[in-house]
Amino acid sequence: MKYRLLIILLAAFTVALQAKKTSNGFAIVIDSASYQQAENEVKRYAESIEADGLKTYLIIDRWFHPDSIKQELKRLYHVKKNPIEGAVLIGDIPIVMVRDAQHLTSAFKMNQKRDWQQSSVASDRFYDDFDLSFDFLRQDSLKPLFFYYSLRPDSKQTIRSDIYTARIKPLEKGKKDKYAQLRDYLTKVVDVKTKEKNNIIDNLSVARGYGYNSESKVAWSGEQLALKEQFPTLFNPESYVKFMDFDSYWPMKPYWMNEILRPDLDIMLFHHHGSNDRQYVNGYKSGSDTNTSIENIKIYLRSKVSSAVKKGKDKEETIAYYTNLLDVPRAWCEEAFDPVLMEKDSVMNASLEISVDDILAISPNARFVMFDACYNGSFYEDEYIAGAYLFNNGKTVVTQANTVNTIQDKWPDKFLGLLDHGLRIGQWGKYTHFLETHILGDPTFRFAKNSAGDFDINDALTIHRNDNRFWRKALASPDVDIQAMALQMLYENNDPGISDLLRKSYFESFDMIVRLQSLMLLSRLNNDAFVEVLAAAATDSYELTKRYTLDFIGKNGSEELLPAVARAILNDNTSKRINFKISSAYRMLNLDKLEAELLNQSENRPLYAREMLDNTLKSIRSANQSKKRDIPSISDKSISVSKRASEISRFRNHPASDEADILLSVLADRTDDPELRTAAVEALGWYNYSYHKEYIIGQLQQLVSTESNETVLSEIKKSINRLSGQ
Template identity: 25%
Template sequence: MKALNKLFIFFLVSHLFISNITRAQEIIPSTLEIKDRSFAIVTDRTTFEKCQKEITAYRDVIESEFLPTLIIYHSWKNPEQIKNELKKLYESSKTEGVIFIGDIPIPMILKAQHLTNVSTAIPSDRFYDDFSLTFDFLEQSKTNTQLFFYNLGISSPNRIRSTIYSARLKPLASSSKSNDKYQQISTYLNKAVQARQQKNSVDQIMSYVAFQPLSAWSSQSYFLEEQFPQVLKSSTRFQNYKDDKFRTLQGETINQFRRKDLDIAFIRQYALSNVAMIHPNVTLTIFADNPIGNFSEPQYDAGYFTFSPGNALTVLANSVQPTPHPHPTYLIGSLNMGLNIGQWAKLNNTLESHLLGDPTFFFSLSSADTLSQFVNETDNKHLVQALSKVSSPEAQSFLLNQLFLNRYEGLTKLLMQYYDSSKYATVRYTCIHIAERQEGEIRSALFSKGIKDPDECIRLEVIHSMARIGDPIFIPALVEAYTENQHAESILSAINMALYAFNKDLIKNIAEQHFMTTNNYTDKSAEKEKFYDTQFTGVYLEIDKKIFDTNSDRQKQGIADLHTVHYHPSITRYLEFVRNSKMNIDLRIAMLESLSCFRDSYRKPEIVAACKELMVDTRHSKRLRDEARRTLNNIN
């Protein structure tokens, strides 16, 4: 018997030893010494075996630019295996980014309504690259075993802040043997290697908007001109246009995509058809507000860019319909100053935004200011010194953003200083954007300035923020902004939506006084009635009538509407709704989910107190108590 036990132990130890050897062979170390950063290529075993030559060549070209690169391959069983490996590499090898190549498990995230624009499952690689987020596993799809469903963890942080950058290289489904998924990957990686042969600065840009008011289009154009000043040297370097009611320019957009000298294409309100036939050559394409990057589907439009026969290299796209962003190219000018595409995208990550293609590509320097040395800088004194020396607006914005990420104590003073003194809209926008995420006097002071800023993107940012916060002290500024922005269609639309978040009677009282004293109109009474006709109609005007209806379908719709319009005046009633044990439990849960979107509300303390009470009140079901705990974490 003892002999058998010894034999069993021998075989067990041997098996573990061999398993460790196998695991070690799955990590191919960098050929360079790792000092302060590295990059990871993660792929599945079959893809590595079939594309080993191309993956190795891709690794070599990245390392030729002094970024140590590891290759990790395995027959991955679930996303947790990969995330654990990335965490280890981050600690041991200072890994700054990763590309997922081939058949890599796809996390599908639920219970994240406060982070995105939809309540359905969202394909998101924030599972992998944001180490602070936590997730609760639900199930693996039976119809597509690559999909793994998770709830965002009850105690997970309520904002995205990726630890590393990430990108996907997921081929399109194909019935062609000559262009199967492995051939697509090999062809792309050869293209990525070839793209490094010529050093290229950002000097050719195309911006296209399908439909947008002229004033908003002009504002975004000014931003791009400040971010890429070198493109102004020639009228042909910055192709910037939009559709209008008389003509559409989709055909010209396709011609632009096919240009071999185009560096960046920026697309809003994407309306192109037959994407597979475009064959783009642009290095980086940004689809700002369309869900064309859903890589959980066998075929997805962004994939036709990445895997096109043209030279298109990298796409930034969304996996679901994103929340509208007034400035989706925030800090993109840093690509002029040494950052690679992944480092820039990481600064703007949302739950649904994803890079598809090579994230390590960087453009040649075309600015006197360089920023790559500050990407991971934690010494605020060093950053402040650098801020005082840089001259370009995008470098100033980047360094202010780094100080914010580092929680610099002197930031409030700097924000006010740079907002008041800067002639650059991008810098003033950065000050407003950072102030929005802070509480106290700095936010109110900059909002009062920002809503009158000459730049429309800045005014839009302030208006959206005022609606999310919901403090009635903002109503006079919003009503005044209505009368001062009659030329700006986007501003008027934003004010209309923002005022839905406030009490109707308060708006009327303030509007009555304002229209009596304003000198903007010859017929004040007629303009006031026009304002009322616009403001006091629409589907969001009577949210509470739906919520407190007796019809459950109308109630569900009203509660869902709170994701879009945060109606702060009725928070007391909403909390009573949740506490009421006579109400349908599903509706009470839905209300808690909607209240998790009120994390910026000036009435947040009331929601926090109610959730703390509900969490420990055993008269309520465990399901409701757990949801209260989740909501508490989401808004804190």
């Protein structure tokens, strides 16, 4: 194979490896040291990508700055012949730490006054979404790989990546040095892709950890029904699908580890809590018998007492505190210093979680692993869970994981069924990620197509990406995820009839996936059709659709939707996560009218017991009192700025539509604290689902020409763009 030098830049040089019969390209970006250490493996990896029909560009980074790399990727995306559809960042490629863009994450809302390494989000959206504009702030003095950037007010404020990206970032603390890890990983990828070209998805496992989605059985069963729609052949005799809940056994860790080792496992989906180096599987052993209850209390006390003393607290005072607090024997607290019990607790705690070291001690075989968990994809750390699966023996070649915390109430399996059509993992990730979500490993990896017909999903999302006529025809596909993707592309391409189409799709589709996709896209339009569908979707058969609906209803705030909330309270009171969403919405609704509606609907309803209803009414009244007490404090200048700021920050999670004027009044008062005014307008940027959204935009636009404080003005412009969907 011949290498032809195309261009030498300040930041990098690029060479092209010619693939046969291809229309798209793919970029391999690698630092010079890693390339020197793994040149042969990189070339073989590039050949494997070309064998799959992508022209490969090799970019060797020598300037070490994110802007230079982004400009080269952007250039390759716009070339007329063989434009890139994606890129992989190998080795020590600069890590962009994004600031002032928490609205692009699913859940991350840390105070940015905290340490920058903690309060910034490591994100490769910098490299793959060319419409996101940033201001460079500085390079980290302690971690030179970190480059801090701020999202500009005049930037697009939504994610719509132009290409897909992935990281191949070896562990700094792995079984071997990072260059040996890289060589071994690339060799593994080529081996798996070469030997398993015809491997279809016929083995899939799903595991759920404790505390995830309130441990709701309804949510858990809903996902299983949805996966059957997305992967119909998986439920046939020739295939194997498995669901493992955390409480099936205690501890569940050995069963998860065994599953990871299965040689024939294609996909492993994890839903659990996590950290950069841990997958949290179980909590303490559950049980109603006396011995289990007593033992759990003892374990809790030993943990609390020991931890407090290690932090410097007086031993005797700590023992006395917990003895009195829980009214337990002093001896139970003193056990914290028993060497035998300390060792026993250590072993027990290790059995409740999977660590990086645990994974490095085995050979994971699931080809693709999804970590629906916080921090498991923290490739900026010396060690991270997703990396332990990749830079290891076995057959795991690609993962999806998050660099910071992530919301539980999301659609983690969105478009997943397209993998059954041979979709590249990178393309799947491109349409599912938040700021924190990343593909780690080879993004060009794909399973063999397991569907009839000549529909090529990879060509559809590249060659036909902007062809609305093509996607209108795709709506006739019997496959739910192809229909869902067709709706996605028609929305992105601004199809003139998209609102009516989404409304029609929701009300006429028999498929849960299509209805949910229609709802999600309508939420971005936030029009009359959205409100109409919300009223109906509160009783949808799919739990996740109902969960999203009740979240949207709270954030929309329209009183037209209160009857739907009341019905959900009466009909879905055994669904834990639905109840959680309803109670979370209280602060955003007119609670006087909700209480009246609930009483009206329950008046002639036969009830065996009223306890649930009475408890709900009690919660509504309590939330109402709290709301009426707290809201006025926002504009009360006799209260400290810090307390007022704390109250304003609550609107980021609970943007109450009927209280928007209070935030606007703080913003409009130029005698008020500038930092508080900035917080108020930033909070208004979270009103994108509100029925008052257009009103808020209008009020903010009136302030643009008169605001003199540059920081406040900058945030006003950003919030306008956020609310406008820009």
